Amino acid sequence: xxxxxxxxxxxxxxxxxxxxxxxxxxxxxxxxxxxxxxxxxxxxxxxxxxxxxxxxxxxxxxxxxxxxxxxxxxxxxxxxxxxxxxxxxxxxxxxxxxxxxxxxxxxxxxxxxxxxxxxxxxxxxxxxxxxxxxxxxxxxxxxxxxxxxxxxxxxxxxxxxxxxxxxxxxxxxxxxxxxxxxxxxxxxxxxxxxxxxxxxxxxxxxxxxxxxxxxxxxxxxxxxxxxxxxxxxxxxxxxxxxxxxxxxxxxxxxxxxxxxxxxxxxxxxxxxxxxxxxxxxxxxxxxxxxxxxxxxxxxxxxxxxxxxxxxxxxxxxxxxxxxxxxxxxxxxxxxxxxxxxxxxxxxxxxxxxxxxxxxxxxxxxxxxxxxxxxxxxxxxxxxxxxxxxxxxxxxxxxxxxxxxxxxxxxxxxxxxxxxxxxxxxxxxxxxxxxxxxxxxxxxxxxxxxxxxxxxxxxxxxxxxxxxxxxxxxxxxxxxxxxxxxxxxxxxxxxxxxxxxxxxxxxxxxxxxxxxxxxxxxxxxxxxxxxxxxxxxxxxxxxxxxxxxxxxxxxxxxxxxxxxxxxxxxxxxxxxxxxxxxxxxxxxxxxxxxxxxxxxxxxxxxxxxxxxxxxxxxxxxxxxxxxxxxxxxxxxxxxxxxxxxxxxxxxxxxxxxxxxxxxxxxxxxxxxxxxxxxxxxxxxxxxxxxxxxxxxxxxxxxxxxxxxxxxxxxxxxxxxxxxxxxxxxxxxx
Ligand code: DGJ
Numbered sequence: 094x095x096x097x098x099x100x101x102x103x104x105x106x107x108x109x110x111x112x113x114x115x116x117x118x119x120x121x122x123x124x125x126x127x128x129x130x131x132x133x134x135x136x137x138x139x140x141x142x143x144x145x146x147x148x149x150x151x152x153x154x155x156x157x158x159x160x161x162x163x164x165x166x167x168x169x170x171x172x173x174x175x176x177x178x179x180x181x182x183x184x185x186x187x188x189x190x191x192x193x194x195x196x197x198x199x200x201x202x203x204x205x206x207x208x209x210x211x212x213x214x215x216x217x218x219x220x221x222x223x224x225x226x227x228x229x230x231x232x233x234x235x236x237x238x239x240x241x242x243x244x245x246x247x248x249x250x251x252x253x254x255x256x257x258x259x260x261x262x263x264x265x266x267x268x269x270x271x272x273x274x275x276x277x278x279x280x281x282x283x284x285x286x287x288x289x290x291x292x293x294x295x296x297x298x299x300x301x302x303x304x305x306x307x308x309x310x311x312x313x314x315x316x317x318x319x320x321x322x323x324x325x326x327x328x329x330x331x332x333x334x335x336x337x338x339x340x341x342x343x344x345x346x347x348x349x350x351x352x353x354x355x356x357x358x359x360x361x362x363x364x365x366x367x368x369x370x371x372x373x374x375x376x377x378x379x380x381x382x383x384x385x386x387x388x389x390x391x392x393x394x395x396x397x398x399x400x401x402x403x404x405x406x407x408x409x410x411x412x413x414x415x416x417x418x419x420x421x422x423x424x425x426x427x428x429x430x431x432x433x434x435x436x437x438x439x440x441x442x443x444x445x446x447x448x449x450x451x452x453x454x455x456x457x458x459x460x461x462x463x464x465x466x467x468x469x470x471x472x473x474x475x476x477x478x479x480x481x482x483x484x485x486x487x488x489x490x491x492x493x494x495x496x497x498x499x500x501x502x503x504x505x506x507x508x509x510x511x512x513x514x515x516x517x518x519x520x521x522x523x524x525x526x527x528x529x530x531x532x533x534x535x536x537x538x539x540x541x542x543x544x545x546x547x548x549x550x551x552x553x554x555x556x557x558x559x560x561x562x563x564x565x566x567x568x569x570x571x572x573x574x575x576x577x578x579x580x581x582x583x584x585x586x587x588x589x590x591x592x593x594x595x596x597x598x599x600x601x602x603x604x605x606x607x608x609x610x611x612x613x614x615x616x617x618x619x620x621x622x623x624x625x626x627x628x629x630x631x632x633x634x635x636x637x638x639x640x641x642x643x644x645x646x647x648x649x650x651x652x653x654x655x656x657x658x659x660x661x662x663x664x665x666x667x668x669x670x671x672x673x674x675x676x677x678x679x680x681x682x683x684x685x686x687x688x689x690x691x692x693x694x695x696x697x698x699x700x701x702x703x704x705x706x707x708x709x710x711x712x713x714x715x716x717x718x719x720x721x722x723x724x725x726x727x728x729x730x731x732x733x734x735x736x737x738x739x740x741x742x743x744x745x746x747x748x749x750x751x752x753x754x755x756x757x758x759x760x761x762x763x764x765x766x767x768x769x770x771x772x773x774x775x776x777x778x779x780x781x782x783x784x785x786x787x788x789x790x791x792x793x794x795x796x797x798x799x800x801x802x803x804x805x806x807x808x809x810x811x812x813x814x815x816x817x818x819x820x821x822x823x824x825x
């Protein structure tokens with residue numbers, strides 16, 4: 094890895110073994126893109142990429158008389174001079190002008206990577222990454238801009254973000270501040286994004302790019318289940334196994350915009366950042382604004398390779414603390430078993446049976462506090478409900494511990510029910526516009542986390558409950574989108590900052606709780622996967638993937654999630670049948686076979702199982718304990734897409750390629766067809782693997798494939814849906 098600066102040509106080359114990212118100062122002094130892709134030789138001067146060929150009706154820079162931004166690839170473009178595409182930023186000056194131009198001033202190159210202030214970001218030490226900070230200035234606006242680029246040594250990854258600083262006398266307003274723009278020289282691309290809704294999150298969708306623009310966005314205040322802040326731009330023939338692609342992952346949990354724009358001159362512009370709608374950030378003299386980070390990854394070896402880059406990078410350089418590269422505890426959660434109708438006795442009977450099965454940690458879900466007997470009341474009152482927990486959290490946690498299990502509980506700190514003591518005391522702490530109705534979501538309002546005093550209050554309440562008990566885990570939920578986003582704690586001119594300040598408030602509470610209780614493993618949740626993003630992973634290394642626990646639906650949700658997020662982050666549990674969301678009854682084996690490829694746990698009362706099923710559960714837990722390191726942190730390959738057939742298959746391979754586990758799920762049986770073969774991936778060609786007592790070469794399993802007839806005599810011809818197979822391969 095290295096970053097080279099060519100002083101004469103004013104060109105930067107960031108490279109590692111796999112990629113080159115080349116940018117340079119343009120003829121008008123701004124920053125332009127020269128190249129991004131497979132590693133190429135360094136060359137002193139590549140200014141031949143600058144196009145000076147005039148086209149009719151194209152505006153040019155008056156000094157050069159031949160350079161138009163419109164016909165050249167920009168690095169962080171503005172609107173208002175000669176670029177008519179979507180701009181990366183916009184500054185409104187005191188006189189109302191929104192035209193600006195940042196020209197190169199100087200730069201710094203250093204080893205390692207700086208943190209972002211109050212924002213989540215990937216981290217790296219001096220041996221792992223190098224950073225380039227390019228300082229630019231717009232003297233007329235009195236503004237400085239720093240564009241920051243980090244290249245990782247081990248990964249084909251560049252991270253980017255921007256910092257604006259007002260050094261002038263006059264106040265300005267930032268009305269758009271995206272984190273990155275990447276202009277590419279052609280348009281032969283597909284855009285893959287991950288969309289859905291509650292209970293059907295992160296379903297892949299592919300669009301062919303052509304002149305015009307596609308926007309993937311959230312304006313819900315959370316990153317959302319509807320669109321995920323991770324997109325892939327790939328060549329049309331690229332699939333999981335082969336081909337060129339780039340990923341763009343936004344390390345942020347609020348409103349976002351990811352835009353792909355193809356102009357009419359054959360270029361593609363990609364942009365990502367905080368959604369500019371409802372965003373205005375006033376900057377007085379001396380003030381600055383830092384955008385969140387985007388992680389850009391590149392591959393020429395297909396989407397499995399791209400995903401593996403994100404999995405490894407996020408496991409090693411984003412996740413921190415207790416969950417980092419550590420197999421996760423096997424959990425039992427009481428939500429689907431009891432909902433809010435429980436008392437200590439009921440809980441302890443669930444815990445006792447779970448302990449017998451080998452479960453390691455019990456999680457008390459919603460309903461333990463205030464007057465919380467249904468979802469109309471109690472949020473905001475973080476004090477134990479003594480009717481349900483006579484000795485509070487302290488009493489319950491010590492009883493659970495005494496039974497040999499760890500203890501954790503659920504919170505939803507960002508919310509308040511109008512029917513709560515907190516709201517009665519502080520109605521002005523909810524986001525709402527005075528004089529207007531405040532929309533409800535699940536009978537609740539959103540607390541104004543842009544106000545530090547609100548965050549302080551919630552921290553203190555939670556700190557009391559947590560420090561009184563023995564707590565190893567917290568599930569942090571968030572169950573509605575933001576509406577009527579207005580803060581009664583901020584002046585009129587600052588109302589455009591509230592969405593972002595809210596997210597910063599959430600991050601600050603996470604950080605304070607993490608610091609105060611470093612032994613706690615956090616799991617994020619937002620009605621399932623409504624806030625599943627790289628920003629959250631910085632604070633909570635795992636996320637409840639979806640409220641849809643039906644194994645057949647989960648196959649699709651987990652498959653889609655795996656494109657951008659590590660398997661170790663996927664909260665997945667076995668729940669009861671008929672499934673509460675879909676009514677489907679899937680065998681308990683299949684339910685576990687899906688949940689193994691995640692954090693694994695149970696979302697049911699094991700007392701309700703018959704003896705045969707309970708014995709099966711014990712075996713499942715023993716299997717997970719034996720293989721969880723491989724399942725959660727092994728190299729993950731998608732083998733067969735549930736969106737393209739009635740089957741799904743995936744596998745994990747250990748780093749040394751000596752162990753692997755593959756899974757095949759039959760979602761719908763096909764009668765009277767040959768079972769065929771399943772081609773594995775990631776094995777060592779020459780190693781002999783033992784599978785079900787038989788020996789096979791790695792190259793045999795990857796090219797000829799595993800015969801499915803051999804796996805089961807009638808896997809595809811029994812007429813039975815929902816069957817699954819999980820098989821372990823070990824090097825001989
Ligand atoms: C939504 C979550 O996704 C569920 O798992 C559960 O915790 C409920 N909220 C509790 O209200």
